[in-house]
Amino acid sequence: MYEGPVQDLIDELGRMPGIGPKSAQRIAFHLLKIPTPDAMRLSEAITRAKERVQFCQRCFNFSEHELCLICSSASRQDGTLCVVEESRDVVAVEKTQEFRGRYHVLQGCLNPIEGIGPEQLRVSELLGRIDGEQITEVILSTNPNIEGEATAMYLARLLGPLGVMVTRLASGLPVGGDLEYADELTLGRALEHRRAVE
Amino acid sequence: MALYRERGVVLRTYKLGEADRIVSILTQGRGKVRAVAKGVRKTKSRFGGRLEPTSHVELQLYEGRELDIVTQAESIDAHRHIREDLDRLSKAIVLLEAIDQLAQERQPAPQLYRMLVGGLSTLNQADSALLIPAFLLKLLAMEGFGPQLDGCVVGGPQDDGVDLVSFDLDRNGAVCLDHRRGVPIREESLSVMRAVLGGGLSTVLEVSAGPVTHEVDNLVGHMWEHHIERRLRSAHVLDRA
Secondary structure (H helix, E strand, O other): OOOHHHHHHHHHHHOOOOOOHHHHHHHHHHHHHOOHHHHHHHHHHHHHHHHHOEEOOOOOOEEOOOOOHHHHOOOOOOOEEEEEOOHHHHHHHHHHOOOOOEEEEOOOOOEHHHOEOHHHOOHHHHHHHHHHOOOOEEEEOOOOOHHHHHHHHHHHHHHHHHOOEEEEOOOOOOOOOOHHHOOHHHHHHHHHOOOOOO | OOEEEEEEEEEEEEEEOOOEEEEEEEEOOOEEEEEEEOOOOOOOOOOHHHHOOOOEEEEEEEOOOOOEEEEEEEEEEOOHHHHOOHHHHHHHHHHHHHHHHHOOEOOOOHHHHHHHHHHHHHHHHOOOOOHHHHHHHHHHHHOOOOOEOOOOOOOOHHHOOOOEEEEEOOOOEEEEOOOOOOEEOOHHHHHHHHHHHOOOHHHHOOOOOOHHHHHHHHHHHHHHHHHHOOOOOOOOOOOOO
16 A cells, blocks of 8 residues: 555554554554654664563563562562462552552463463462462452453362462442442342441 | 344453453344443443353344444343352353354344253253253254164164164264264263253253263264364363362
8 A cells, every 4th residue: 555664564553452454554654753763762662672571480470570570579478479360450459559469470361262271371380389489378369250250260279279268359349330230240249248337 | 223122141252442342142033143342341331240251131232234232231140150150150151152153143043042041041050960961962953963862873773672882973873783883882871862852851960970971971072073063162171170
């Protein structure tokens, strides 16, 4: 459609998730229009990230070093592991400022229909950490959807015999929502796990 | 382009963009429908957990050219016991995958719908070792692949009354000792399969796990691959737990 490098840029941008051909075209022309240093900053950021970022050897979160900041921090509590599906979920839990333990990123969740089983996830590495790091509690923080629930139940079954306490994030009503829109499963669980008001 | 209401069971979901999902639903009157559920991945979505696979729901949809749009969803049955038990959940996923393989988009399939709703509610009430093979066998029979279980499929009517010792997938039936070929099979397994297809489903579902249920499960799995020509990927993924 366009001359060589322009079309190459559009094609590459079009490979990004959620970017269709029209958006790719729009971003490509924006990049061509902005001053060269601005565009180079983006290109360098991509290069630097690809060169430097790896998976943390212990928790499999993205990290600039062999161990990520959380794994290498001395101020975090040992003994409690929060198991999440993706690195994005680490950020979500960190934002709560309620958790001081360490993480384990599974890098996905079980998805039987897609053929994604435990072998494709960091499950054996998780089991290895239980003894190695004297873990006493594992908090299963996978998504509360069917794949996440299946993953949590699967892990609970594997972790149970290891003598470690296994907990699951509570389900309930989102703060700021309307009760009438809550689905039966969520509202049912919220009722079941209701707590005394002090 | 119009609004319509349908009952359906969510078969699969696919992530779409930032917070949306495409849900694939087997509806009562329109066969398989694919629709966009906007914002469903946000914690404050008004759809909540209603549009998860296995959910039986009453929907209002807006008809689109390729994908419809879900505008409202009410639960008929959330199948809570399935959702909270790994063994039942992995079985339910196999049921959904089997139905997904057979149902065609926008081709009404009320029989498939009834089978799926029945299968899921049976599973929600109680787990059973033979639920999956029984369900698949009934589906195969519905699709015209019902096996011949009485008399030798090779020898024909003159061999009636002889002992059947194996099962031939190509000819889709049991075989006697003289003509034996295919996979060996126990008489108990054949009678379980006869009961499934002959109206004795409730007794079959009470059979506890053992060599017979294992054999029937294996054989029906092979029959499915042979006749439907697709593998059920979700079967046995979680067995190693």
